[in-house]
Structures are given as C-alpha cells and as structure tokens.
Amino acid sequence: MDNALFVSLSRQMVLKREMDIVANNIANADTTGFKVETLMTRTEPKNPANTAPGPRPVKFVLDDGVVRNFTQGTLRSTGGTFDVGVEGDGFFTISTAQGDRYTRDGRFHMDTTGRLVTEAGDPVQGEGGGDIVVDPQKGPVSIAKDGTVSQERETLGKIGLVKFTELSALRKTGDNLYSNSSNIQPQPATDSVMHQGMLESSNVNPIVQVTRMIEVSRAYERVTSMMDTTAELSRRSIERLGQVN
Structure with a gap:
C-alpha cells in the first residue's frame, strides 16, 4: 500500500x-x-x-x-501616445541592468531625460540598438506602423522588433519580461506591425x-x-x- x-x-x-x-x-x-x-x-x-x-x-x-x-492577444485602444501594440510575432527589446530582455508589453512613457522607457523605467531599444529620446519641449510624438518615432517631422529613431525561430528560447524573468536562454540569435521581425495608442491584451x-x-x-x-x-x-x-x- x-x-x-x-x-x-x-x-x-x-x-x-x-x-x-x-x-x-x-x-x-x-x-x-x-x-x-x-x-x-x-x-x-x-x-x-x-x-x-x-x-x-x-x-x-x-x-x-x-x-x-x-x-496573438486582442489589440485594444487606449489613446496613449506612447502605448504601442504589436500585431505579429515580434518582441520589443528592453535594456536592463541584467542585459537585454524581451516583451510584448508596450506600456511605454518618457522618463525625466526624454527616453522612451517601460513601466519599470528600463529603456526601449531602437532598431539596431540605442535609446530613443523624445524632446518634451516639442510637439506631439508619432509612432508609425514600422516603429519609426517622429516629432515635428523629425525622425527620432525606430523602435526595434525581433522574433525567435524557437520560442522555447525565451525564459520568463519577471515584470512581463523574457530572457534569451539559448544561443539562438533574435532576428528582425519585419513582418510585424506596431499600432500607436493600442495595447495587446492577455490571451x-x-x-x-x-x-x-x-x-x-x-x-x-x-x-x-x-x-x-x-x-x-x-x-x-x-x-x-x-x-x-
């Protein structure tokens, strides 16, 4: 027994x-x-x-x-200037103290220096790396479907999206972030679309x-x-x- x-x-x-x-x-x-x-x-x-x-x-x-x-989760409208919803299989790249992390959470805002950052204050990486900096003294910010960020017709950068051939490479690390736990290198997610003023709901x-x-x-x-x-x-x-x- x-x-x-x-x-x-x-x-x-x-x-x-x-x-x-x-x-x-x-x-x-x-x-x-x-x-x-x-x-x-x-x-x-x-x-x-x-x-x-x-x-x-x-x-x-x-x-x-x-x-x-x-x-894909449902995209819902928020009207937020820096809210970005992803349509497709792309992930945002976030620079953290522990290294690059990846997320589908597009709740972004400006920090005190004008950088585009996450809710936790970590900078969102542009295509090819580097921060995206907005001038708070200038006019409205526009984010195109390909991630191009512009202000008063001046291009400030382009939000990068990457994808993984094997999603099993992503390991959850907390704060809605994932790390790359393998040697698989992320590739540009050129077929994904970004929507300003929208967020992806949970699935x-x-x-x-x-x-x-x-x-x-x-x-x-x-x-x-x-x-x-x-x-x-x-x-x-x-x-x-x-x-x-």
Whole structure:
C-alpha cells in the first residue's frame, strides 16, 4: 500500500503546481501582453517501495515544465501616445541592468531625460540598438506602423522588433519580461506591425482557466480521498495482524 500512497503523493504535488499556474493565469488575465501557461507532466517508472505483489515498475507523476501559448492577444485602444501594440510575432527589446530582455508589453512613457522607457523605467531599444529620446519641449510624438518615432517631422529613431525561430528560447524573468536562454540569435521581425495608442491584451481565457481550476481542485480531492482510504486499509490490516499475534 505504500506504493499507492507514494504515487498519489506525486500526483498531489503535480496538481498543486498546476493549481498555482492556473491561478497565475487568472491573476494575469488583464496583464498587457501576458501569455497563458500550461503545465506539462510525465510519468517516470521507479522501483516499488516494497516487495508486495503489484505492478513493476511503479509509475510516478512528475512536473515536466511549463509551456506558453504565444498566440496573438486582442489589440485594444487606449489613446496613449506612447502605448504601442504589436500585431505579429515580434518582441520589443528592453535594456536592463541584467542585459537585454524581451516583451510584448508596450506600456511605454518618457522618463525625466526624454527616453522612451517601460513601466519599470528600463529603456526601449531602437532598431539596431540605442535609446530613443523624445524632446518634451516639442510637439506631439508619432509612432508609425514600422516603429519609426517622429516629432515635428523629425525622425527620432525606430523602435526595434525581433522574433525567435524557437520560442522555447525565451525564459520568463519577471515584470512581463523574457530572457534569451539559448544561443539562438533574435532576428528582425519585419513582418510585424506596431499600432500607436493600442495595447495587446492577455490571451488568457478566464472561463477556460476557472473551469480548469475546478477540475484540478476536484482531482486533488479525489486523490486525497484515495490516500485516506489506503491509509485506513493499512491501519486496519496492522490492527488485525496484531490481534492474530
């Protein structure tokens, strides 16, 4: 019976991890550019915990990592001068203290020096590198569909967009940013389009995620019930053996 308890415990641990991921998806349903995540699982054969009759080997359930769905989110109008929504598979390049990071979150603004920066204050990189600086003393800023930033007919720079041939190279680092965890070099995303005054919504479907949360919760309860039953059977068996002796 120990084997059943160990297998059930491995399933419980995976379900708890999945619940955390589903809850995070729901919490970020309104986060700009957030991509929905799903837990991958696998079974791994192990030697049984005892020599009692039963299947060999025993298969445990394990966490096999998280995958992200990078499909396009809905573009919504904000009217913000420095809000930029991406249509296509491109990512903005952001310069941080830890190195270049990538994001779909186009909530930009000017810092005190006029640089185009993220919500966290990290500069947005132009095409080929370098900051984009706006003169706060001049007129309105225009951002073209190819990312060209201009002010009073003067070109200030061009917001760069890059793409990855393997999206698995992107590792989440927090603040809606990704790092390149591989040797794959990003390529210019020339087929992507930028929309000024718009932002990309999360691609999380709250109804699907709430439904999945209920399914995971019920699965956890079923496993817990089975473990309680197994433990009770084990207890009764020990009591009967004690009475025989």
